[in-house]
Amino acid sequence: MVGVPDGTPRTLAEKVWDAHVVRSAQGEPDLLYIDLHLVHEVTSPQAFDGLRMAGRPVRRPDLTIATEDHNTPTDNLLTIADPVSRTQIETLRKNCAEFGIKLHSLGDAQQGVVHVLGPQIGLTQPGMTIVCGDSHTSTHGAFGALAFGIGTSEVEHVLATQTLPQARPKTMAVNVVGELAEGVTAKDLILALITQVGTGGGRGHIVEYRGEAIRKLSMEGRMTVSNMSIEWGARAGMVAPDETTFAYLAGREYAPKGEAWDEAVAYWRTLATDEGATFDTEVTLDASAITPFVTWGTNPGQGAPLSARVPDPADFGSEAERNAATRALDYMALTPGTPLREVPIDVVFVGSCTNGRLEDLRAAANVLRGRKVAGGVRMLVVPGSAAVRAAAEEEGLNEVFTEAGAEWRFAGCSMCLGMNPDILEPGQRSASTSNRNFEGRQGKGGRTHLVSPSVAAATAVLGHLAAPTDLN
Amino acid sequence: MEKFTVHTGTAVPLRRSNVDTDQIIPAVYLKRVTRTGFEDGLFRSWRDADPAFVLNDQRYSGASILVAGPEFGTGSSREHAVWALRDWGFAAVLAPRFGDIFRGNALKEGLLPVELELTVIEMLWDAVESDPSLAVTVDLGAREVRAGDLTCSFPLDDFSRWRLMEGLDDIGLTLRHEAAIGEYETSRLRFKPAVA
Ligand code: SF4
Numbered sequence: 146m147v148g149v150p151d152g153t154p155r156t157l158a159e160k161v162w163d164a165h166v167v168r169s170a171q172g173e174p175d176l177l178y179i180d181l182h183l184v185h186e187v188t189s190p191q192a193f194d195g196l197r198m199a200g201r202p203v204r205r206p207d208l209t210i211a212t213e214d215h216n217t218p219t220d221n222l223l224t225i226a227d228p229v230s231r232t233q234i235e236t237l238r239k240n241c242a243e244f245g246i247k248l249h250s251l252g253d254a255q256q257g258v259v260h261v262l263g264p265q266i267g268l269t270q271p272g273m274t275i276v277c278g279d280s281h282t283s284t285h286g287a288f289g290a291l292a293f294g295i296g297t298s299e300v301e302h303v304l305a306t307q308t309l310p311q312a313r314p315k316t317m318a319v320n321v322v323g324e325l326a327e328g329v330t331a332k333d334l335i336l337a338l339i340t341q342v343g344t345g346g347g348r349g350h351i352v353e354y355r356g357e358a359i360r361k362l363s364m365e366g367r368m369t370v371s372n373m374s375i376e377w378g379a380r381a382g383m384v385a386p387d388e389t390t391f392a393y394l395a396g397r398e399y400a401p402k403g404e405a406w407d408e409a410v411a412y413w414r415t416l417a418t419d420e421g422a423t424f425d426t427e428v429t430l431d432a433s434a435i436t437p438f439v440t441w442g443t444n445p446g447q448g449a450p451l452s453a454r455v456p457d458p459a460d461f462g463s464e465a466e467r468n469a470a471t472r473a474l475d476y477m478a479l480t481p482g483t484p485l486r487e488v489p490i491d492v493v494f495v496g497s498c499t500n501g502r503l504e505d506l507r508a509a510a511n512v513l514r515g516r517k518v519a520g521g522v523r524m525l526v527v528p529g530s531a532a533v534r535a536a537a538e539e540e541g542l543n544e545v546f547t548e549a550g551a552e553w554r555f556a557g558c559s560m561c562l563g564m565n566p567d568i569l570e571p572g573q574r575s576a577s578t579s580n581r582n583f584e585g586r587q588g589k590g591g592r593t594h595l596v597s598p599s600v601a602a603a604t605a606v607l608g609h610l611a612a613p614t615d616l617n
Numbered sequence: 618m619e620k621f622t623v624h625t626g627t628a629v630p631l632r633r634s635n636v637d638t639d640q641i642i643p644a645v646y647l648k649r650v651t652r653t654g655f656e657d658g659l660f661r662s663w664r665d666a667d668p669a670f671v672l673n674d675q676r677y678s679g680a681s682i683l684v685a686g687p688e689f690g691t692g693s694s695r696e697h698a699v700w701a702l703r704d705w706g707f708a709a710v711l712a713p714r715f716g717d718i719f720r721g722n723a724l725k726e727g728l729l730p731v732e733l734e735l736t737v738i739e740m741l742w743d744a745v746e747s748d749p750s751l752a753v754t755v756d757l758g759a760r761e762v763r764a765g766d767l768t769c770s771f772p773l774d775d776f777s778r779w780r781l782m783e784g785l786d787d788i789g790l791t792l793r794h795e796a797a798i799g800e801y802e803t804s805r806l807r808f809k810p811a812v813a
Contacts, residue, residue, distance in 0.1 A: 167801045168794050173776050176794060178801050180809055188694065190650035199788070204798075207811040216648060229648040236650045247812050268810050280694040280718055296696035296722035298787070306791045308798055312774070344635060345688045345714055378691065380717055401808040409808040444635050444691075465634050465687065465735075472633075562693075564644040583639040583692060585662050 154419035156316050157385050158351040161291040161416065165274045167308055174310040180273040180290075182303045184211035184246065185259045186237040187564075188278030192301035193240040204307045206245040210268065211237060213251050214258045215564050219527050219554035222252045230565065244304075257530020257556040260284040260498035264368065265532050267397025271386035271413040276303055281498050281580065283374040287367035288394075289386035289416050291351065294375060314351050314380045315425035318418075321356035323433030328613060330508070331366030332500060332578065332597035334358065335373045336438040338430050340448040347379030350426060353418060354384050358432035364393040365504035372499045373580050376445040385417045437612040439485055440582045440595040442473035447582075449485065451600065451612055457481035476584055477592050478572075485610050488594070492575040493524040493551075493605040494587070495598055497561040500578035501529030505598040506537045509578075510545040512602035512613045517550050519608035524551035525567065527559040551605065563588040576604040618727045620784035624708045625754040626681030628764075629671055630742040636685055637692035638719060642701040655697055656704035676749040684741045685712040690719025690730075699726045709755045711762065713738055724777050725787065731755060731762060731771045740767060757782060 155163070168176040182205075189211075196203070203209060216230035225231040234251070241248040249256040255266060260281055263269040271289035276282060278300040285292035295309070303309055325334060339346075354370055362370065367384045374382025384390075391410055394400045401409040440448040441455050447470065449456065458470035458481065474481065479488065495501075495509045506528065518524045526546045528534035534556055537543060543553045560567040561579040563586065569575055571590025578601050579586075582593040594610060603611040646658030663670045671677060683702065689712035690698060699722045702710065709729040723730045733741075744764055745751050753764040757778060761770050780787070791798075 168797045172774075176791060176797070178798070178805075180805075187647050188696070191652040191696075194650075194652065201788075207813075210812045215644075227648070233648050233650055268812070270810060273809065278694055278696075280692065294694040294718055296694055296699070296718060296725065298696060298722065298725035302788050302791065305788050306795075306798060307802075308791055310787065310791060344691055348714065348717060375692075375718075378688070378716065399810040399812075401810075405808040409806075412806065412808075444637065469634055562639075562644045564647060581637075581639070581692060583637045585643055586639050589643070589662060 154422035156418045156422045156424060157289060157353050157383055157416055158291060158316050161272055161274065162313065164272065174312040176308050177274060177311050179276050179303050179307055179309060180208060181263070181268055181275045182209045183259045183263055183275065183277035183282070184209060184300070185214050185279065186233045187215045188297050189240065189300055190233065190236045191297050192304055193244065195301040196304055201305045203244040203246065203304045208307060209246050209304070211241050211246050211248040212256055212259050212262050213237060215558045215562065217251050217557040218566055219557045219559045220566070222555055226566065254531055254535070257528070257533065258498045258501060258558055260372065261501060261529035261533065264288065264364070265530055267394055267400035270394060270400070271390060272416050276309065280375045281372050283379070283382045284368050284372040284498055286371040286374065286381050286383040287364060288390055289383055289413065291381055291383065293381040315349055317347060317350040317352045317379070317426040317428065318424040319352055319354050320427060320429045321354065321358040321432050322429060323358065323431050324361065325358050325432045325435060328599070329435050329437060330597045330599065331362050331369040333435050333438040334432060335370045336440065336445065336448045336595060337435045339373065339377045339445045341430065342377050342428060344376065344444050344446040345378045347374065347377045350379055351381045351383065352379040354382060359384055360387065363504060364389060365502045368502070369499055373445065376580055386413045437597065437600050439600065439610055441477065441479060441485065442470065443476055443582055443584050445580065445582060445595060447473055448595070451485050451610060453485055455479045455481050455483045455485060486615070488610045489574070489608060490522060490576045490604050490610060491573045492569060493522060493601050494527070494560040494575055494577040494579065495601050496525070496527030496529065496559050497579035498529060499580040500598050501527060501533065503533050503536050505578065506533070506542050509598040509602040510542045512599050512616070513549040513551065513606065514545050516606045516616070518605045522605055522608050524605040525554055525560060526551050527554045528556045530556045560587050562586060576601050576610060618784045618786060621727050621729055621757050621781045623754065623756045623758065624681065625752055626708065627677070627679065627750060628682040628684050628741065628745045628753045629677045629680045630745050631671055631683055631685040632742055634686035635688045635691060638690055638695050638698040639692055641690065641698040642695065647695055647697050652700060653704060655701035659701040659705045681706050681708045682753050682755065683707050683710045684738060684745065685710060686738065687713040687735060689715050691716035694718045696722045696726070699723050699728050703728050711738065711741065724781065727781060727784070729755060729757065729781065733762065733769060733771055737769050
């Protein structure tokens with residue numbers, strides 16, 4: 146039988162891969178079984194159409210779950226003003242009803258960004274294979290799941306067969322040595338890593354984040370790191386499950402209960418990379434050297450410590466990098482040599498599947514408490530899900546935000562991408578806790594600086610890029 | 618899917634690296650529920666902002682091969698990026714490196730992603746800039762790109778090549794192994810979650 150270990154030391158990624166091989170044949174990709182398929186409105190309509198045309202059912206509706214997130218408004222729960230967005234949402238509702246898939250619709254207590262949903266209801270568990278027609282599916286790797294984004298043709302494939310043909314990627318270890326200093330977060334860590342390795346650094350690899358600094362991160366922090374694996378080209382990012390993972394999962398809706406829980410935990414403990422297992426590639430990152438980090442350019446690899454200055458394109462090593470930096474600075478309207486702390490900001494966005502969970506909102510609220518958003522600055526706080534919103538209100542975080550002058554919104558992808566009403570105006574500059582600073586990502590002509598939630602909050606107070614320590 | 622064997626056409630030089638899928642097609646075009654007609658969104662921001670942008674250049678109208686820089690198609694998983702390129706009339710994209718998901722999507726749709734060394738890409742850029750009518754041939758059987766006196770081979774695994782040359786549908790291929798899938802399902806760990 147395929148996938149039975151022969152005693153050779155294996156990595157976490159290899160263990161999860163091997164346990165899901167339905168079929169393997171020389172010269173062909175492995176056929177992998179998929180434990181969980183997450184669906185949202187944007188990348189699924191054409192897949193459901195394909196099924197209908199071929200007269201195929203969804204093989205495992207019970208391993209499939211859907212939510213509405215990309216197109217939904219965050220100022221109300223009732224009206225999707227844009228008719229094209231509304232049609233897409235209505236199409237998802239119709240498809241889920243027709244094919245028997247559970248859907249968390251706008252207004253539902255669990256509705257929210259697809260990658261916040263899975264962990265929050267305990268569906269995301271160690272050792273699973275998880276896919277979604279969305280590149281940030283890598284988020285779920287924080288639990289020791291093998292999770293990756295797929296395109297619409299593959300969405301259709303998984304709906305029809307609950308499997309995916311996949312060529313086995315290479316493995317990579319990111320060894321994070323040392324500890325993060327006080328006030329430095331998971332977001333700073335991953336931004337610093339991407340700047341170090343470049344946007345193509347992880348290409349073709351499943352990455353395992355390892356080391357003391359990773360072990361010390363909360364599940365939320367690990368999700369932030371895994372989420373951005375795709376931003377440096379990795380196929381997936383994983384963190385081995387441990388007590389932090391088990392404590393997070395215990396008691397959640399879909400987590401195993403009673404005896405099944407004990408059995409599950411015993412299995413999950415076996416998933417760690419074996420002593421003596423080798424990775425195809427290893428990278429080392431020194432956590433103790435990281436300080437609050439921001440991006441200055443138009444891809445997530447164009448970043449620098451907040452204490453630095455806007456770089457001079459002439460200082461880059463290759464012609465391609467020089468050209469890319471010149472183009473980026475032109476788009477971002479930044480002058481080389483300007484201290485990053487002096488870059489003024491129009492809009493601050495706290496939210497997204499990178500930093501839209503309760504811990505992120507707490508971090509932003511802790512900085513904002515008793516302070517005000519600077520005049521002329523608009524700040525949006527968008528919980529990653531309706532459940533996060535409810536939990537935050539329970540703690541009174543909403544009051545901290547509204548008293549500071551920020552907007553407290555409903556759950557959704559919001560300003561992470563220019564697809565719903567929350568967008569930047571052309572020329573506006575944002576500090577955003579999301580994951581992509583691509584040209585026009587937050588709205589045509591908008592300029593994005595990626596930051597952590599605490600940097601976002603400090604920036605909102607001062608009106609220019611800033612860290613919480615600048616407020617004292 | 619249509620079979621891909623040999624394609625000959627003219628080429629567009631896109632001298633940019635890190636062309637992410639948000640640039641290939643901005644998010645506003647992703648609200649549609651159809652699978653065709655995405656050509657209007659292709660490189661929309663760049664086409665609107667810059668009259669000199671290469672896709673606005675009449676000398677390259679009718680071109681069916683895109684020659685781009687490293688890290689083409691990074692970012693979002695949107696297959697719409699592939700549909701937009703295909704609907705515009707592209708049959709192949711040549712670049713030194715592709716984003717993984719884009720590359721997978723392109724292979725599914727029969728838009729051939731061709732990996733060539735940056736030095737070869739640079740030669741092609743120079744060649745088509747000096748002669749926009751230069752015929753470029755992408756020969757999948759031989760795994761070769763030919764243009765003028767330049768001939769260069771490119772890597773592609775045998776399985777993907779076979780699928781493309783036969784025009785095979787992946788789902789149909791997988792369903793041949795339905796029995797194996799059913800058998801796998803009987804041995805899944807019992808504590809794995811199911812949606813209730
Ligand atoms: S929050 Fe942003 S990155 Fe996450 S799923 Fe939504 S659009 Fe994609």
